[in-house]
Amino acid sequence: MDELKPRIRMPQHVAAGEVFQVRTILPHPMETGYRRTRMGEKIPRHIVVAFTVHYNDELVFAADIGPGISSNPYFEFHVRASRSGELVFRWEDDRGQVWNISQKLIVNP
């Protein structure tokens, strides 16, 4: 099913040198580990810890994430367009689960 896939919003075509905005969201509970059930049991932590963005294999943006980020972590950031290619987005959580998604970028010279 698609509901557990990350979603990316960014332009597909940009001009060379243009700085464009990227928005990303990943469905994830981001359980802090500080909450308890009604019975007093601790709810275990389950959070995304790392997010990286590679543009044609070069790291362009990264986030080192703690429990202070809301569930379904959302990020807005920017990238300067140079050559056509691909942006690869990767998330990793504290249970070793990894999500990878890529988006093609066409840069008009």
Next chain:
Amino acid sequence: MIQRRKLLIAVSSLPLLTWLPALRASELTRLLETQPLSEDGITISLPKIAETGNSVPLSISVESPMTSEHWVRRLHVMVPGNPEDKAITFTFSPASGRAAVATRIKLARTQFVRAIAEMSDGSVRVAGASILVTAGACVDEVWMN
């Protein structure tokens, strides 16, 4: 330039600083003690009031041409009123083009959120904003079977 001493006193009173995984107390203190500090060229945008601390929109912008001569290396978001006082660290490259980010943070209670940017020349910029949180995150009971 701000009064470094005032900021150091404020920062040194941050609780639980010693067990931050990525930016340890010594690193943060060293950063703020040894580098020139400025409040200019960095803005933080945070609502003044949040009904719920579960998802508070935050945006930060650091002025920089983002070239290999001058760019923003890292940006830390400190939430001293939370159980863990660092929310996130963003890492940029000159290819970021602009050091402007937005995200949503969890706040356990009313507090002063701070953004600390490390520039490529070693200088540090700080910005902060107060927010009143009506119902903190992590304090509501969870109904689970």
